[in-house]
Amino acid sequence: MKFKYAIMICILFMVGCSDDFLDKQPLSDVTADNFFLKASDLQLYTNGFYRMFPSTAIYDGDARADNIVSTTLSEEMRGARTIPTTGGGWDWENLRDINYFLENYEKCEDEAAKRHYGGVAYFFRAYFYFEKLKRFGEVPYYDATIDPDDMESLQAPRESRQFIVDRILEDLDRAIEDLNEEVQAFRITKYSALALKSRVGLYEGTYEKYREISGYETYLNASVDAAMELMDNSPYEVYGTGNPDTDYMTLFNSHDAQTSEMILSRQFSQTVAVDHNVNYYTTTSSFGRPGMPKDLVNSYLMQDGSRFTDNPNYDQLFFTAEVAGRDPRLSQTIRTPGYTRKGESMELAPNLGATMTGYQLTKYVTEPVYDTNDESITDLPILRFGEVLLNYAEAKAELGTLTQSDLDMSIQLLRDRVGMPGLDLGAANATPDPYMQDQYPTVSGANSGVILEIRRERRIELYMENHRWDDIVRWKSGQTLTQPLRGLYFPGAGEYDMDDDGDVDVVLFEGEEPSGQVQGVQYIRINSDIFFDAEGLIDPQPDFNTRAFDEERDYLYPIPRVELQLNPNLTQNPGWE
Template structure:
């Protein structure tokens, strides 16, 4: 079944499901009873279609704006260190779990064994997904695997379970799903492969979270990630999408209207015909909606195409834009506007629009034809799970375990580099000469495998840019101080006329004082100190009034529980530092 139909069914399911976001004592599915439902495969399918509402919607790429990946005109509360304890809400909602557990208590009434196996796996996948999100946000949480009677005070006021207990239960659900779900290659429905991809993600997250906090027993989670990743790598139909066009393939994977099933395991569908859209074109091209941009430290981390390090040269922060982006990892020019950039379906070369990005590095990932620039009209399917993440998980988990080999790199990281015609990553070279620029970003990496771990982190940030991984990566690496480093943008020597496309024509003018009397059509004009701020090194400073930021190592990796939940359940304790 095509997921564009599931979107309709999800709306229908809202008439069957209680769509409120109340706590665990809400009544489940008042119109559905075990006696009149859970009989046919269609019943099971219809019910589980409602679980897809848990998946990220139109803001899937906005998750990176919480971090140092996407810089906007206003920093997030996470970046500013200004998060507050909410009175209610704050992500502490359990409605979906109630619906999932209700299904798992009743779906075996069906006589269709194949349907029970598959949709039982779907439900367990979503329970694992639900709890993984809670674990990432709050740490330890109470585990419930059954519906709760509203009068069951003991269940409603139980304390949190340990994070290892919760993670083990998540993996138990995923193992059941992997063993019983259909092995179907469907980009818009969860399958055995989606469950394997989530297991790969969960194992890596928990394994590194515990390792970098010196918690005993972390290895079993990294090993779970490796096992799931290996099964996907060796026994699934997925591979790294490539048509032999290194200057286009990475960009085309994300600006295709229809998700590319070669690599994408699960996606969120959008459709012009169904009037279901998101706002990525508007978000990245307009001057009135955040003005998102890539930060210079991330631009600096892209290697040259031959694999050499951009930051090994003394003047890397004072290179003009056209020289800065020359001969770099082709993913850079397929993620931001660089010389030669054209909109999809058009031939006019465009310079970065400094009015639409606070750093000067204008994002192009997911961006399609200008006809979709209106807010809410983008129709590119958005990726939720893809094979590239799996190979990155595999390489990182093995590196952290100390078992990574060159063959492992060739079957993972180097597949990503092959897509864009990059030189291969060498285990011996990376460990023999760790990159000091990357080491400054992640000082917590130990000497064992330090060089290759830093390279894998580089690769992960670049490959998965704007896919909502950065916050969770920083948390699991215990690398919060990374978010406090200075945020800068493009280099300009000072006032003057500038050519950002390399065609010999001026397209940006920076001035001080009076604006030039004669304005040339198509040229951007910005006043230094008003429209654009330059620091002492002539780098764009996006937030001159908020450049000193802090990260509290004792509290900022987790979110606070809402006050009302602590009042309702006296056995819950607030997360450390949020009391």
């Protein structure tokens, strides 16, 4: 029954499944004995594994952490997580489906298909365990299906982190060996497995390094090797058309994935009613009101490569002066003067009603016709070459083997896209940025300056791509999440031109609403619609200015209570007992 259900899900999940299966005997007659015999059988079954990827939660890791400030802070940011009774991410159904496939797929008579789809399954088992590792740390490991009556297996204890990571890397190496070597925007290939390996190695290597666990170098070297293979022997490159003022934005607001850089994406299409809500999320005043925090805006360099935070009174510059002459990725990620919607010519000022911080997000945003909830169709990235370059540079920096040449073939390529100067290794290490040091005080050593610069680059380049929470965890930088959340600077009540076009866009007032209001102007009441701190910065969450992060507990999630009762050999994560 379980097997039949899995097959039914596969059919429903993938619209483009092969007709070969539909020509076979009725579903009620499908068994492990008469399935898994043809390439179409293997494709059909593995199609169901793609459900494991995030859909609209592609920016979940940014909203859980400090990259996106909304009307409600996440439980992680508020320190409000509790131990669930059930659920909580402790689910194993996908693993059983994968292991069942691996126990049966070799019946296939098509050797090429058997090799490739076996590789797909090994990829997804690695992906499954990587997600479990990040969330819970040590977990039981199963590489075979478990009989419901096998209590010894069902009550297996947790394996060590290193054991789990080594199994993940073994599965990825098998996948890399077996998967087809081709460009497929929405399908697993050898390149997908290499990209995931670079991510896994960097995650575990830095996780262990910043907790002083011996042997971390092995994982950082695995990340470097996988990234180097992609950099040297793959068709991928940094997307660009030679237009530094739009190329970064175009990469993310194209309806179809830009396959020159996107190694693996989640596909969305109105044709099959598979869509997401990023336009609605970022443009409406009634759903979250997400905004970029000021500390991230401050992190963007000037366009000449100098530090914005080295400027006097940088925190009390009005918006139009603040965003002028900055890294072009800033104006391609939030609304700045001159912003127009895709397919439109009208310039738009930031809508303070649609963002808690005043910095209104534009990444992934397309034409206004897609502004209705769940109507957006931009394909969303899961793995891309830009991340691989950042993984490479960071892993080399953390190993202490980074050279200027390494930076020139990684970070430089990302900066070239937007016309930014390169990162100078010697200068970065000679004069570490004090602003970045305040954000990440645990970074030390001779390479601290360049590590801080790579973290700056990573946060900017990978914004809204589901990395920020994982980065905070692996860097053991939870205290970063307790720093004040702030937004735009305003000197007080008055009229403000937010896009330097000579017209008033925003009126901040106290007390009674102004009379003779002008259509198209935003009227915002201080201490009611908007709040400020003592320095004149928007305070988007005045009720949560005092937050705490428990260093002994909050990097992992708790195991549900019922699971501890069902398996007496499980132990709760530290601090959650």
